[in-house]
Amino acid sequence: MSKPKETKLVIAIPSKGRLKEACGEWFAARGVVLEQEAGSRGYRARFAGMPQIEVMLLSASEIANALLAGDVHLGITGEDLLREAAPELEGRLYLAAPMGFGFADVVVAVSRAWIDVSTMADLDDVCAAFAATHKKRLRVATKYAELTRGWFARNGIADYRIVPSAGATEGAPAAGTAEVIVDITTTGATLRDNGLKILDDGVILKSQATLAASLRGAVWDEDARAACKALFATLGLEAEFKALSALL
Amino acid sequence: MTAFPYYGPADIDALNMQAVTLLKLFKAKGYDRQEPSVLQPAALFLDRSGEEIRRRTFTLTDPSGSDLALRPDLTIPIAKRVVESGPHFPARISYNGPVFRHESKGGKPVQFFQAGVELFGEADKAKGDAEILTLAVEALRAAGCTDFTIRMGDLGLFGALVDALQLPEHWRSRLKRHFWRAGYVETLLDRIGHGDETSHLPQDEKDIAALLETQGDAPLAGRTRAEVITRARAEAAEVLKLDGNVAGAITRLLDISAPIAQALADIRALLKTAGINLDAGLAAVEARVALLQKLGVDRIDFNAHFGRSMEYYTGFVFELRSKYGVELAGGGRYDNLLELLGASAPVTAVGCAIHTERLLATVKGAA
Numbered sequence A: 001m002s003k004p005k006e007t008k009l010v011i012a013i014p015s016k017g018r019l020k021e022a023c024g025e026w027f028a029a030r031g032v033v034l035e036q037e038a039g040s041r042g043y044r045a046r047f048a049g050m051p052q053i054e055v056m057l058l059s060a061s062e063i064a065n066a067l068l069a070g071d072v073h074l075g076i077t078g079e080d081l082l083r084e085a086a087p088e089l090e091g092r093l094y095l096a097a098p099m100g101f102g103f104a105d106v107v108v109a110v111s112r113a114w115i116d117v118s119t120m121a122d123l124d125d126v127c128a129a130f131a132a133t134h135k136k137r138l139r140v141a142t143k144y145a146e147l148t149r150g151w152f153a154r155n156g157i158a159d160y161r162i163v164p165s166a167g168a169t170e171g172a173p174a175a176g177t178a179e180v181i182v183d184i185t186t187t188g189a190t191l192r193d194n195g196l197k198i199l200d201d202g203v204i205l206k207s208q209a210t211l212a213a214s215l216r217g218a219v220w221d222e223d224a225r226a227a228c229k230a231l232f233a234t235l236g237l238e239a240e241f242k243a244l245s246a247l248l
Numbered sequence B: 001m002t003a004f005p006y007y008g009p010a011d012i013d014a015l016n017m018q019a020v021t022l023l024k025l026f027k028a029k030g031y032d033r034q035e036p037s038v039l040q041p042a043a044l045f046l047d048r049s050g051e052e053i054r055r056r057t058f059t060l061t062d063p064s065g066s067d068l069a070l071r072p073d074l075t076i077p078i079a080k081r082v083v084e085s086g087p088h089f090p091a092r093i094s095y096n097g098p099v100f101r102h103e104s105k106g107g108k109p110v111q112f113f114q115a116g117v118e119l120f121g122e123a124d125k126a127k128g129d130a131e132i133l134t135l136a137v138e139a140l141r142a143a144g145c146t147d148f149t150i151r152m153g154d155l156g157l158f159g160a161l162v163d164a165l166q167l168p169e170h171w172r173s174r175l176k177r178h179f180w181r182a183g184y185v186e187t188l189l190d191r192i193g194h195g196d197e198t199s200h201l202p203q204d205e206k207d208i209a210a211l212l213e214t215q216g217d218a219p220l221a222g223r224t225r226a227e228v229i230t231r232a233r234a235e236a237a238e239v240l241k242l243d244g245n246v247a248g249a250i251t252r253l254l255d256i257s258a259p260i261a262q263a264l265a266d267i268r269a270l271l272k273t274a275g276i277n278l279d280a281g282l283a284a285v286e287a288r289v290a291l292l293q294k295l296g297v298d299r300i301d302f303n304a305h306f307g308r309s310m311e312y313y314t315g316f317v318f319e320l321r322s323k324y325g326v327e328l329a330g331g332g333r334y335d336n337l338l339e340l341l342g343a344s345a346p347v348t349a350v351g352c353a354i355h356t357e358r359l360l361a362t363v364k365g366a367a
Helices: A017-029 A060-069 A079-085 A120-134 A145-154 A169-175 A189-193 A222-234 A238-247 B009-028 B042-046 B051-056 B075-085 B125-142 B155-163 B169-177 B184-193 B205-213 B225-237 B244-255 B260-274 B279-294 B356-366
Strands: A009-014 A034-036 A044-047 A053-058 A074-078 A093-098 A104-111 A138-142 A160-164 A180-185 A196-207 A209-214 B039-041 B059-061 B067-070 B091-100 B111-120 B148-154 B257-259 B300-303 B316-322 B327-333 B349-355
Touching (some): A009 A017, A009 A060, A009 A222, A017 A074, A053 A060, A060 A209, A074 A079, A079 A093, A079 A145, A079 A196, A079 A209, A093 A238, A104 A120, A104 A145, A104 A169, A120 A138, A120 B169, A138 A145, A138 A169, A145 A160, A145 A180, A145 A196, A169 A189, A189 A196, A222 A238, B009 B091, B009 B111, B009 B125, B009 B356, B042 B067, B075 B111, B075 B349, B125 B279, B125 B316, B125 B327, B125 B349, B148 B155, B148 B279, B155 B169, B155 B244, B155 B279, B155 B327, B169 B184, B184 B244, B260 B300, B279 B300, B327 B356, B349 B356
Parallel strands (some): A009 A053, A009 A074, B148 B300
Antiparallel strands (some): A044 A053, A074 A209, A093 A209, A104 A180, B059 B067, B111 B349, B148 B316, B316 B327, B327 B349
């Protein structure tokens, strides 16, 4: 893909839905206007008056991967997706700013019929008992395998296994494909509708849309830094630029 | 060090010669070599071991869609074979071959060679522990490494300590299960000590059953109704309150990491404070120390919180380290593993694995 010559810095933002709208509003509120680029079939955009910055429109999960691969300098996506894609952020990504929208909690949920289970410690007991009684590990359905692994490890739970879930994770306990789930929720309504409850201490991450910078792979030359500095200054993120510079 | 080791002619010859030496020693002690395949069904490791092993296991899918794994150790495939072939016990098996483990910190090799021994079904546990410990020491010496220290612990000692406490059974098993996790056991003890674990469930069985009814069509999700009710009753009935002094003594006891004589003295003092008698467990530790001294190993550290990253250990655990602190060999007792792999009755198991590349580097460095 050939870039226009003046492009010095690439930022990826969500390409559709509520996240895309909220992103546009967030920039507009800070005096930065997003303009769709003609003939780009909706994959590319510009910030008005900032020809040195190219805006790529990608799906939220692609943005996490693009940041990690260094295909883009900056990106906006959910913190849940960033932490899932890179369990060890250090040296790879810098989370510059939470943006105040796209809120979602990554939670551990179990069936409401498990009246004896309300904490991670209870779940730990049940995992061990399940392994002993049923001679197999209790299954946790999730598309957040890395976040789940880290959280269960911190809570001392070892007797379980992760079942990757592509979608409709909340249906897994009723369908019998897993006993427990880890999923995102905003209001908890979908979980309730499926007979599930969130454990009292089962909130793994309170996520929101986050502006992040790639520390590995992306070429941070003088021009890219200058363009980023100008953008961050307009957005009122001078301190964040300073912190980012220190990591580059 | 690289993530993908490449062995030149001199390297691989030296490693092979060392392996021959080790396997010859094992053979002389009655341990016959076996070689499980490198590729194994993924479920063998993923279903029976915890996420810690899973996290470090390389998995792949074969063209038909079955999940396979590169073996992260040889103990599990060998133990599985023992379960399936039903040998005469005690069974003695040795091995030497590459294992594969993901390293979250880059740069460490993802493949390395392990040589080891497994002793299954030796009813006299003290005898089995002694046999494996002796063999580990002799193996290092046979390879030319004479300058090493030993660090040991005993999960059985902790188990006996927990059993001596006035706690409900599932709290005891919870504490034992988490022995290998530094910090967490202390948190649990602290919570019990402060009486923070009070149940909100109704006391009466009928009320518990009624509460379950009110959950409507929420799925039982793999558990039976009886399982849920039984555990709910146990939760409701429990009164958790551990004497603060006792909880404190255990926490301090878990902190002990010292040369063996000092460690034993400290443990005895703390047990006296807490009013707990663990003479049998401590006698087993002392017997191992006496054995090591007879073998001429005198730099022995005892670490009361010495768990292992592999979660299947249940009793005596040890590691042999070079004078520079490099872990050369490690092992211990894992009496639950064969049952987890499908054995119909308990089978005792104790073994040891040697990191042969580190051992070779240590010997070469010393020469």
